Amino acid sequence: MTEAFNDTSPRAAGTSSEANIIIGGGPAGLTAAYELAKLGRSSQVFEGHDDxxxxxxxxxxxxxxxxxxxxxxxxxxxxxxxxWEEILGEEFLRRPRLSRIHYRGHMFDYPLRPVNTLFGLGPFEAVRILCSYIKAQVAPHTEESNFEQWVSNRFGRRLYEIFFKTYTEKVWGIPCTEMSAAWAAQRIKNLDLKGAIVNAFLGERGAGNKRVTTLIDEFWYPRYGPGQMWRACVDRLREKGSSVQLSSRVTKLRHDTNRILSATINGETESEQEVVGKQFLSSMPIRNLLQILDPAPPEEVMALTDGLRYRDFMIVALIVDREDLFPDNWIYIHSGDVQVGRVQNFKNWSPFMVPDAKKTALGLEYFLQEGDELWNAPDEDLVALARKECDHLGLAPSEAILDGTVIRVKKAYPVYGPNHDEDMAGIREYLSAFDNLQLIGRNGQHRYNNQDHSMMTGVLAARNIAGDANDIWSVNVEEEYHEERQDTGASSADRALLPAPNPRFR
Ligand SMILES: Cc1cc2nc3c(=O)[nH]c(=O)nc-3n(C[C@H](O)[C@H](O)[C@H](O)COP(=O)(O)OP(=O)(O)OC[C@H]3O[C@@H](n4cnc5c(N)ncnc54)[C@H](O)[C@@H]3O)c2cc1C
Structure with missing residues (x-):
């Protein structure tokens, strides 16, 4: 990172009481600042991380x-x-997409294709699948309250065990019998064996919808990864007079009965700084936001934050001395004998992600909780584990793995607790008393927002500052957005494999 980029000093946007203060330099916070700049208003973004x-x-x-x-x-x-086009333009690549499932040494097409699946599993397993499918049709579970019952009733128990159970449990860390059927229904809508067989013979592309095909088979990606987008956004902001201060964690928000008055940055350190502001946008996790309010919220409001749960995440990045390992962008790992959940091949996302074309960069994704044994393990042990698992899966030979590093991500996935709606309603009601505070983004709203949703909350919040009256909580409530592949680029089958907001019973 260049010195100029890693700016920790207060800047031109000023520290006047007119300032727009934005907590978090992720997609939501930066987009809010960008939109404000377009509306002729500067802002001060405070980002706790050094990037x-x-x-x-x-x-x-x-x-x-x-x-x-x-x-x-x-x-x-x-x-x-x-x-996106305005900020990064020509730097975007259109990339072909391939992602398959790794199970017991075989690679299965994803979305599943019956012929490929049955051949890959062999005749014995094929018969087991067929028998269990017939059994599920003839004598399904009478009760359909959990994920396991819901999926088994539709696909048969054997297919459920192979293609749903292990991966889902790896991602969420809880048994499928403790996940709600409603969640399965929402995620796996429209995926059925009959449909899959039709696809196998007519082809996915038989749908006749060019946009469907295009989005499934290709995606947009910045030449140097998503970080390039957000750094370019910072450059634009600074040009327009806004400031983005890195390594600047907001540690206190002082308030009176109905307004946030100031933000303290890096409290109780040498660089402590108090910034007075007029408007405040927060993309930090809601739970943390409530913890830094001064005076503190009433105990009954704090108690509601127990319902805001998170799933943490760790990626072990490996440098491999091989030009070409496999063609996939990523591979779902369903085998239960390894802990890794997904493997990314970043060179297949963009060839510019590696400095040496003769080598490959892999990322092994582990879904876990902060404080787990794996989370606390020393980095060298984790690199050794990733190396062993890669070798075991046949994805890269141990001796070709030259080096590695570990990145731990706290609160990567907001998880909804059993009383999510009630907890959030109580928290939002309390926070609504502050008429100059808006909550934006993924953890900022405790919602399973992607970049685009997070960005839209930032755009709407910025426009509200300029006088609009948008409901920022209306972003990403449209279920269809998640489920229909023509819109998201992810098929319903795809979605079944992706982590989701609310796997538990509600
Ligand atoms: C494994 C994984 C894969 C994903 N894949 C995709 C994908 O393919 N496409 C897609 O669009 N989205 C994807 N997402 C989602 C995407 O990462 C998020 O939607 C997006 O980053 C959310 O942006 P945000 O600004 O709301 O929050 P964040 O990205 O969480 O940014 C919030 C920022 O606030 C900062 N912050 C927190 N507390 C403070 C504080 N007290 N003071 C100052 N700063 C603070 C944090 O350091 C952080 O930089 C994926 C997420 C994960 C976990």
Whole structure:
């Protein structure tokens, strides 16, 4: 990172009581600042990390670039698409997409294709699947309250065990019998064996919808990863007189009965600074936001934050001395004998992610909780584990893995607790008393927002500052947005494999 980029000093946007203060330099916070700049207003963004982009940042190790996960750019919101093009333009690549499932040494097409699936599993397993499917049709579970019952009733128990159970449990860390059927229904809507068989013979592309095909087979991606987008956004902001201060954690928000008055940055350190502001936008996790309010909220409001749960995430990045390992952008790992959940091949996202074309950069994704044994393990042990698991899966031979690093991401996934709606209603009611505070983004709203949703909350909040009256909580409430593949680029089958907001019973 260049010195100029890593700016920790207060800047031109000023510290006057007219300032627009933005907490967090992720997609939501930066987009809010960008929209404000377009509306002729400057702002001050405070980012706790030493880089921008939040969960959508791109990390670098010895010249190799890694996302936290892999970040496809897809949206059905035209305004977001326009912003992406405006900020990064020609730097966007259109990339082919391939992602398969790794199970017991075989690679299965994803979305599943019956012929490929049955051949891959062999005749014995094929018969087991067929028998259990017939059994599920003839004598389904009478009760359909959990994920396991819901999926088994539709696909048969064997297919459920192979393609749903292990991965879902890896991602969420809880048994499928403790996840709600409603959640399965929402995620796996429209995916059925009959449909899959029709697809196998007519082809996915038989749908006759060019946009469907295009979005499934291709996606947009910045040449140097999503972090490039957010750094470019910072450059634009600084040009327009706004400031983005890195390594600047907001540690206190002083308030009176109905207004936030000031933000303290890096409290109780040498660089402590108090900034007075007129408007405040927060993309920090709601739970943390309530903890830094001064005076503190009433105990009954604090108690509601127990319901805001999170799933943490870790990526072990490996540099491999091989030019070409496999063609996939990412691979779902369903085998239960390894802990890794997904493997990214960043060179297949963009060839510019590696500085040496003769080598490859992999990212092994582990879904876990902060404080787990794996989370606390020393980095060298984690690199050794990733190396062993890669070798075991046949993805890269141990001796070709030259080096590695570990990136831990706290609160990567907001998880809804059992009384989510009630908890959030209580928290929002309390916070609504502050008429100059808006909550934006993913953890800022405790919502399973992608980049585009997070960005839209930032856009709407910025416009509210300029006098509009948008409901920022209306973004990402449209279920269809998540589920229909023509809109998101992710098929319903795809979605079944992706982490989701509310796997538990409600
Ligand atoms: C594994 C994975 C894969 C994903 N894949 C995709 C994908 O393919 N496409 C897609 O569009 N989205 C994807 N997402 C979602 C995407 O990462 C998020 O939607 C997006 O980053 C949310 O932006 P945000 O600004 O709301 O929050 P964040 O990215 O979380 O940014 C919030 C920022 O606030 C800062 N902050 C927190 N507390 C403070 C504080 N007290 N003071 C100052 N700063 C603070 C944080 O450091 C952070 O930089 C994925 C997420 C994960 C976990």
């Amino acid at each position: 921008v982009g939040g969960i959508s940042r791109t990390c670098e190790y010895k010249g190799y670039r890694f996302d936290l996960g892999g970040h496809r750019f897809f949206t059905k919101v035209d305004y977001v698409q326009k912003l």
